[in-house]
Amino acid sequence: MQRLISFSLLLVIGLSISGCSLSTTQPQDSKITSLQRLNVDAPARRILDIQTWQTASGTKVFFVQSDELPMLDLQLTFAAGSSQEGAAYGLAQLTNSLIGAGTNKYNADQIAQAFEALGAEFNQGSYRDMAILSLRTLSTAELSQPAVELFAEVITRPNFPVQAIQRVQNQLLASFEQQKKIPSHIANRALFAQLYGTHPYAHPSAGTEQTIPRLKRQQLADFYQTYYNAHNAQLALVGNLTRQDAEAIAEQISRALPQGVAASKTPQPQTPKATHLHIEFPSNQTHILLAQLGIERGHPDYAALFIANQILGGSGFGSRLMEEVREKRGLTYGIYSSFSPMQAQGPFTISVQTRAELSEATLGFVRELLSEYVQNGPTEAELATAKQEFLGSFPLSAASNAAIVGQLGAIGFYDLPLNWLETLMQDVQQLTLEQLNTALRNHIQPDALVVVTVGPSVPQLPLPEPVIRNAQPQGHQH
Structure with a gap:
């Protein structure tokens, strides 16, 4: 895949803030900034x-x-x-x-x-x-x-x-x-x-x-x-x-270089019908991929969909999918979602690997989680946390000249505005729950997914009940 590729979205060639010199300065004897301070200070960029x-x-x-x-x-x-x-x-x-x-x-x-x-x-x-x-x-x-x-x-x-x-x-x-x-x-x-x-x-x-x-x-x-x-x-x-x-x-x-002409842009794909292709494979595990066409590079909903995906399944252990599918049900070691925008519409994908006898239950459960997320969206607290994590990590992705040259290559190839990186950060900062929910409903159709499963055909087990974690006893100290 093209950085699927790599992409969680990762801003693919795109999650970096720019530059040559820091816009803020600190005293030479400054200490390591505390995590609490990072929560309130605008990130240096x-x-x-x-x-x-x-x-x-x-x-x-x-x-x-x-x-x-x-x-x-x-x-x-x-x-x-x-x-x-x-x-x-x-x-x-x-x-x-x-x-x-x-x-x-x-x-x-x-x-x-x-x-x-x-x-x-x-x-x-x-x-x-x-x-x-x-x-x-x-x-x-x-x-x-x-x-x-x-x-x-x-x-x-x-x-x-x-x-x-x-x-x-x-x-x-x-x-x-x-x-x-x-x-x-x-x-x-x-x-x-x-x-x-x-x-x-x-x-x-x-x-x-x-x-x-x-x-x-x-x-x-x-x-x-x-x-x-x-x-x-x-x-x-x-x-x-x-x-x-x-x-x-x-x-x-x-x-x-040779003389010539610029290549024509890749055309947009046709929207496929919802399908489920199963491929037999001798294994104890079943690989499950759910996907649909997402967005192209430079789409105005990029910021909203990136943050929405971080909350859903792009942020690792803090994501909804990881919490529900791994932590509560024990169905997998990891589950991830990603948008991979390209010149034409790139894929939106959810990937998970689970025990073969739980593959149907896992697939159905992931579908339910996605439908609920698109219908109801994230909470204000989830949005605030995702913004904070994005803005905190954003400046670190331009820590080297090699990273910056990759960003310039993306800006040039995809014909993005020169201030695209700064605009992206501003869009994330100003993103509202209503904007995020609207983008989700406009671009994700849970009933129109293309599904591929690779694994053995075996008798299936029902979905396990969620694990209810007991609250920490009062008086317990670390």
């Missing part, structure tokens, strides 16, 4: 001064100058995810993974050794919406300049060696065999197929055992030429360099 422009070759650039560390983080984001590969499932990820496997000038070992000698890191990633190429290097000119030159060589002149393609294909086929033994992988794959049907999000980004062996070098080269171009990219830079330096680096990289 870093404010991004985002500068943006477009290169001569058509690449949009997002830059934040950050002088605290002698580092440069750079990220290119392309609309080159698996939603662009058509029926050649796995083509986007295979192409991305082999950028760095060699150029006409260097082989893979030489590339790795050269980056290592410069103290630089090269990374890549491919998902349903996007593909990413990134560089981290020291910002001193004698190291950053050769690192950027090497990065530009690697990402703009890949030669996709046949032996490397075959090696990765074999690795993927081996991983597919392993995944057949993992019920969570089976469930996730089936869920996306059921939820998205013929939409580009339906198939796994890694491809399938049928499609991967058929992919040829020319297909990789063509996909690269079509989607890894200057007009289909956003470039994010964060680090200890000037605007002039950033402009020079951006022009150097953008000019070296």
Whole structure:
């Protein structure tokens, strides 16, 4: 899944507050702030001064100058995810993974050794919406300049060696065999197929055992030429360099990329009918996934749905689902819910694993809990706690330049306002119970869920009675 992916929502590439310098200061001899003080004080936060422009070759650039560390983080984001590969499932990820496997000038070992000698890191990633190429290097000119030159060589002149393609294909086929033994992988794959049907999000980004062996070098080269171009990219830079330096680096990289056009946006999916697919699997446990289409990135109800989900099942042990399903009924070790917004509507999902003989009772109970939550919503106390936890953790998610560059990449790719992170925090602070409840009822339909269960067919047991925890006896002391 695309950070399902990862996502609880996690603001996916999105839960960070910005910046370069703290907006509040503290005396040098200040002590650790008490938890009680955190409850009442507004969280200190870093404010991004985002500068943006477009290169001569058509690449949009997002830059934040950050002088605290002698580092440069750079990220290119392309609309080159698996939603662009058509029926050649796995083509986007295979192409991305082999950028760095060699150029006409260097082989893979030489590339790795050269980056290592410069103290630089090269990374890549491919998902349903996007593909990413990134560089981290020291910002001193004698190291950053050769690192950027090497990065530009690697990402703009890949030669996709046949032996490397075959090696990765074999690795993927081996991983597919392993995944057949993992019920969570089976469930996730089936869920996306059921939820998205013929939409580009339906198939796994890694491809399938049928499609991967058929992919040829020319297909990789063509996909690269079509989607890894200057007009289909956003470039994010964060680090200890000037605007002039950033402009020079951006022009150097953008000019070296192939010319082309921006990819079309992924269309919205059709709403699927409510279904329940059961997949037989020999196990003592049954994996249960419940899902429906959620929202796309940038939706105005994002803040309300994020907080609503935190209360429902996104906050771990403090969530309603965890309290009711694990703590009171003992049905599972963990149950979680998440919104995973993407360029098109991403999934809203609830996932739980339980004893096979309690799978039907657990599924029915989770449905009841979701229906009750959508109908009645959270309490004022739950909303206040969720806000407090969000606002307390929000500034910590931009603690590094690498985190900030990821946020810039998301802002650019999803065409979000430059002040999106600040606006999100303000929206959460001002969120009312009425707004949250309205968003819940507008976006979650408990009677229209797509359900996938993976496990054995066994005789079923009834739902256990809840455990009533006795109040602590008076006079007991810790």
